[in-house]
Amino acid sequence: MLQVTCGMFEKNKKVLICQRSAKMKHPMKWEFPGGKIEPEESKEDCLQREIKEELGMIITIDRALNPVEHQ
Numbered sequence: 001m002l003q004v005t006c007g008m009f010e011k012n013k014k015v016l017i018c019q020r021s022a023k024m025k026h027p028m029k030w031e032f033p034g035g036k037i038e039p040e041e042s043k044e045d046c047l048q049r050e051i052k053e054e055l056g057m058i059i060t061i062d063r064a065l066n067p068v069e070h071q
């Protein structure tokens, strides 16, 4: 099973979603920003790393939402 984290950023009743580029897997799909957890990496470290890589932002995590499994 692939383990992925993603972040939900909410402000003024709006939620941030991002669009994958044409060159990525699942091109042009909308997603919550995040990515795959690397070996030995915590979920929190993964989310902070991915958000820095993708959006250039340093974030603090407020709370975890319930994990979801899908195929």
Ligand SMILES: Nc1nc2c([nH]c(=O)n2[C@H]2C[C@H](O)[C@@H](COP(=O)(O)OP(=O)(O)OP(=O)(O)O)O2)c(=O)[nH]1
Binding pocket: 004, 005, 006, 025, 026, 030, 031, 032, 033, 034, 035, 036, 037, 050
């Ligand atoms: N970020 C993100 N990924 C999602 C969401 N929903 C969903 O099914 N996914 C899937 C798509 C991908 O198969 C996987 C995330 O992988 P990714 O390719 O974005 O991760 P990554 O940044 O680590 O990519 P890479 O280094 O391998 O290029 O999770 C979502 O809301 N956000």
